[in-house]
Amino acid sequence: MTEMVNSAVGTGRRTLSKVPEVTVWFWVIKVLCTTVGETFADWINSTLGVGLDLTAVVFTVVLAAVLGWQLRLDRYVPFVYWLTVVVVSVTGTLYTDILTDDLGVPLAVSTSVFAVMLAVVFGVWFARERTLSIHSIVTLPRELWYWLAVLVTFALGTAVGDWTLQVTGWGPGTSVLLPAGLIVAIALGWRFGANAVLSFWLAYILTRPLGANLGDWLASPTADHGLGLGTAVTSVVFLVAILAVVVFLSRTRSDVLDDQRRQLADPNPVRERIMLGYYVIVAVLAGSLLVWAAAQPHADRTGDDESPAASASATSGQVTAHFPAAQIGTFRTITQDTLAKVQAGEQDAAKTRIKDLETAWDQDESTLKPLDGSAWTVLDGQIDEALHAVRARKPDQPTEIRTLTTLLSTLG
Structure with a gap:
């Protein structure tokens, strides 16, 4: 999904923009960061036994430090930018997990709350700056709005992904297919003239459940239909992959395009309206799929509800009477x-x-x-x-x- 967002802000953008060009490398490293954010948080929280609340506090402090570093820079620096994305990914995930696991907030409620929060962030951001394009991040207020939106998208993506697993009972491998398919549909919509900024943020939100489900699939035991790599190995593999891509981008500057290499196109309002209808159809089809999957017999993977088998009231000897x-x-x-x-x-x-x-x-x-x-x-x-x-x-x-x-x- 190369150069999804087309708007620019003139010559100052080349020296002041704090975010990368939206090339294919942007999406590759975004999914890598999302995956490692999920598995690394699980490794610290569960495997090391630090605990959810303490892990959230630690990463909130780390986020403040890393974000401060990013805000002090006067240009896009791949290592700092993507380090910030990783930390935001972990922190947003932890906030959703606290709501769900510690406070008992239903995933349907947290999904709705984060969706409203994101709508408010976008609304206020647009009202103040008249654009939501990430290619306009050339001032401190716009960068602050950008990172706030990113944080909320990670929290929302976590809630959406977990809620999908809860209502469908899908395994980690199967659950990768829905966000992946939706991202492909969005990429096609953008190619055929859908609004670039809308397409970007829809895909950005969906990369969160895609990366998280991918991480779960790699780390989960084979008995749970995963690949059994574990959270530690998965985290290391993806951290190494992120580092390799960041080094590549730092050396080649493939995600910093000059005016000659940038291909800008004027938006077509008619096509944008047509493709908006296409997005509505895709959303309806995805919702219908989830409703159908929820109606199928399955065990609740979150453990919030007891299955009929678990709630069966059979006394000792009745169930096992015919077994050796x-x-x-x-x-x-x-x-x-x-x-x-x-x-x-x-x-x-x-x-x-x-x-x-x-x-x-x-x-x-x-x-x-x-x-x-x-x-x-x-x-x-x-x-x-x-x-x-x-x-x-x-x-x-x-x-x-x-x-x-x-x-x-x-x-x-």
């Missing part, structure tokens, strides 16, 4: 061990132990399911709930204990 006692005893022992490790705060050990339950259950499916299909379905659902709870990106101990205790009760 030796196999049920094995499942019960593994579940008890996992519960003990969770209660002791040994999260990594609990994840390792519950893998034994998944393996044993899968191995015995061919013998147990024919004995009692209904009972097998109940146990399968409760085991899935326990696996998701223990392996969650942000494990919640009460949820883990609840799902494991429910499973133990059913096992007898």
